[in-house]
Amino acid sequence: MLPSGVSMLWESCDPEPALRERFGFDGLDAAAEWVTAALAGTWDVTVRECPRLAISDQNVIAWAASDRGDLVVKWSRDTARFARLDTSTSMLRTLDRRGVPVAAPLATRDGRERVVLAGPLGDLSVTVLPELHGDWLDVGDLAAVHSAGAWLAKLHAAFPAAPGGSTSPLRPRLETWLETSDRGLVPTASARLSALLTRVPPLEDAPQFVHNDFRAANLLTRDSEVVGVLDFDEVAVDHRVGDLAKACVYLGTRFTDWRPTPPTVRTALREGYESVRPLSPGEAHWLEVLVLWQALMAVPGPEDPGGWAAAV
Missing domain, CATH: 3.90.1200.10 (Aminoglycoside phosphotransferase (APH), C-terminal lobe)
Incomplete structure (x- = not known):
């Protein structure tokens, strides 16, 4: 498991400035507040805590405990890849139905599997997945x-x-x-x-x-x-x-x-x-x-x- 707090998946830079400069969140608490509001308003999910977050280039993975179980919230600010991310996320539902051990995305209130939401520095493509354990x-x-x-x-x-x-x-x-x-x-x-x-x-x-x-x-x-x-x-x-x-x-x-x-x-x-x-x-x-x-x-x-x- 990755450490609590904010970390980098593979880059060697300081994660806190990276979170602020790339995504506009001034620390884990600010990111957790955004995640809590986004999941409540768009997915009808109540987040209890968001203990860790990892940055990978223009993407973030955040872990959240919620009333729907342990979740992984993924978002990207790379607008050029939004359409491709829509395709790969919707594919997870098909693979899940066909017996592949994947994390099938949680549907939003209106049935979508990935949505674009406003972040502090611009649009973010967001999906919510159940956390797989192993x-x-x-x-x-x-x-x-x-x-x-x-x-x-x-x-x-x-x-x-x-x-x-x-x-x-x-x-x-x-x-x-x-x-x-x-x-x-x-x-x-x-x-x-x-x-x-x-x-x-x-x-x-x-x-x-x-x-x-x-x-x-x-x-x-x-x-x-x-x-x-x-x-x-x-x-x-x-x-x-x-x-x-x-x-x-x-x-x-x-x-x-x-x-x-x-x-x-x-x-x-x-x-x-x-x-x-x-x-x-x-x-x-x-x-x-x-x-x-x-x-x-x-x-x-x-x-x-x-x-x-x-x-x-």
Whole structure:
């Protein structure tokens, strides 16, 4: 559990000035007063206390005890993402009905799942979720990792149909990245990626909604089983094997604890995934390519205390 008071999820700055400068709240008490009024007026919820709040860039997560149980209140000031947040929030209701362990949003008085409310410094897109209880995924527990892989496959099956249009084809996307965006931090790995791209088969899999941030910080477990999948704010349309590859690379990351995922953990995640949905031969080839690509993009730079370059 995050500490009481105001904290930063992953940034190293002072949280109190960040809360004031980004959102206009002069401390936790002021934010709690706003949360209490917002939930009473829009959700018909009585807040008893709001003991903790965490800031992530232009977003806030606040925890509240209420007459409707323990709640999580999420808001964003990033107006450019409001429509996307509407989509990802409404998606939670569908996933909940289909048996995925997600926090289905509480409906407002007029039946909405996310609303725009006035904050001290401007509009805020707000949703209220029941708090799911569990422990963040420990990648040292391979049984829990296997469960996570299985739930990723079930999640892919449960997502609603994506709108028309498609993401850019994978091969040109990676070739363009190698030509224009590769920083050359691990040249031998870049050369290996280039060679793999010349012989990987076409991927016969239609893009669909994917989680796009499936990692330890967004997975709750109990007794080595996943009991909660969190944070759908980064949902995207892409290939399922790409989502699995990204999870293989980033699964072990939590907030400021940012380290590569060990090979044994990647294997357990894949085995869990394939226990529900076996990869096609083409997907299996592409998984190797996409894991290497994601691992290259994860290398932060010449200063690499987490050892990302060595793990490629």
